[in-house]
Amino acid sequence: MDIEHLRTFARAAELGSFTKAAVSLGLAQPTVSRIIGELEAAWDGPLFYRTGRRVALSELGQEALLRAQPLLREVEQMSEDLRAFSRLPSGSVAVGLPPSLIPSVVPELLNQLRRELSGIRLRVYEGFSEQIEHWLSEGVVDVGIYSKYKEGSLNSGGLMLHSHLVLAGVAARWDVPDEIDFDRLAEFPLVLPALTNGLRMAVDAVARRRKVELTVVAEADSILAQKEMTLNCGCYMIKAPHTIANEKKDNIFASSVIRNPSINRHVVLVTGQQKPLSRAAREVAARATAILRGLSGET
Structure with missing residues (x-):
């Protein structure tokens, strides 16, 4: 087993088809079948149930996918880091945040990027918390900033921005x-x-x-x-x-x-999981975090 075997297995699971996985990865379909067969032999059980032209994960396959995905994300993140190591962060970074936070966050963030990291282009999406969570899950935004509300006493440990309504x-x-x-x-x-x-x-x-x-x-x-x-x-x-x-x-x-x-509002910053986070996106997330924590003196 190597990382390419895991990537092939994960792609077949995502697409529900050995043929589609082969096309996606630039492999021959028999190669995909052979790799899946080798993994099944190594793990002592079937990874897929064959249903006509499609395949569905077995119980073993579901467990294998849960374990393989974090490893693949880590490898992809390492590759992204190494490719970008010798150059300054650059590229477009999409940030989703609610209207109430735009005046406090966006001007300072953009000014910092223009002064220090002019290769990063900011793309701002304005929406409410539920919409921003959806954008994150769909990979529309790289960084999401949104509010959560809770009744009762306020525990400010670890929060970036918190306040009583x-x-x-x-x-x-x-x-x-x-x-x-x-x-x-x-x-x-x-x-x-x-x-x-x-x-x-x-x-x-x-x-x-x-x-x-x-x-x-x-x-x-x-x-x-x-x-x-x-x-x-x-x-x-x-x-x-x-x-x-x-x-x-x-x-x-x-x-x-x-x-x-009292009703307490606290702000969270979440990064997307649909693709490896670029250096530019991590830079934007770090700077936005610092800006939010600078506003955290409210009660």
């Missing part, structure tokens, strides 16, 4: 204390994201459990739309603090931390 409104008419119980949110006309948004689902889950009737007067996924309705329509938002940080500095918005219970 706040109620926010126009500073000129703000008369809410620095902290506000969740149940009091029923008193405010709210502008919230649509039901599929992670923040909205977390807020709605707490409201249902506590039997709090929220008054949602409008739904908007756009942060700009939420802010405009809050400024001009007497509404209030539920946000992570950093999304209104500039407006708070300019005394446009004010906010109160939601307590009893």
Whole structure:
């Protein structure tokens, strides 16, 4: 057995066909059959069940694939590293992140790349958490940054950016204390994201459990739309603090931390597993991580 045997086996498993695997790898079909036969002899059992022109993994084959895939990824990553070792990182890197993080991350990231690694071209995809997770699984983006929400006490160990959600409104008419119980949110006309948004689902889950009737007067996924309705329509938002940080500095918005219970937002950075991560993508991931951790002073 060698790495090419494993690669042949994995490709046949992925494509469900020895013939398609042979075409994909540039081999003759009998060669693929011979390699699979040698592996079956070495591992003392059938790797595939033959069903007409297609093949399906046996129980042994499924276990073998689970063990082979990490080895193949490691070999591919090593090859990518060695090919790129003698040159600066370059190429296109796709990053997916939510609208709320674009102002905090993208300008600083792009400025760093232009100053220090001009060969890297950034491609930005804007979406919400579920969409970014899908992009990662499909290999559309190399790096995904998105939010997760959790009720209760906040454990900040290992997180890059974390915060308690706040109620926010126009500073000129703000008369809410620095902290506000969740149940009091029923008193405010709210502008919230649509039901599929992670923040909205977390807020709605707490409201249902506590039997709090929220008054949602409008739904908007756009942060700009939420802010405009809050400024001009007497509404209030539920946000992570950093999304209104500039407006708070300019005394446009004010906010109160939601307590009893609090809802915590933390940001994760995940890299794609569909292909070896290039040096350029790893560089972008490292720099984005540093930028996010630099913002982590929020509570």
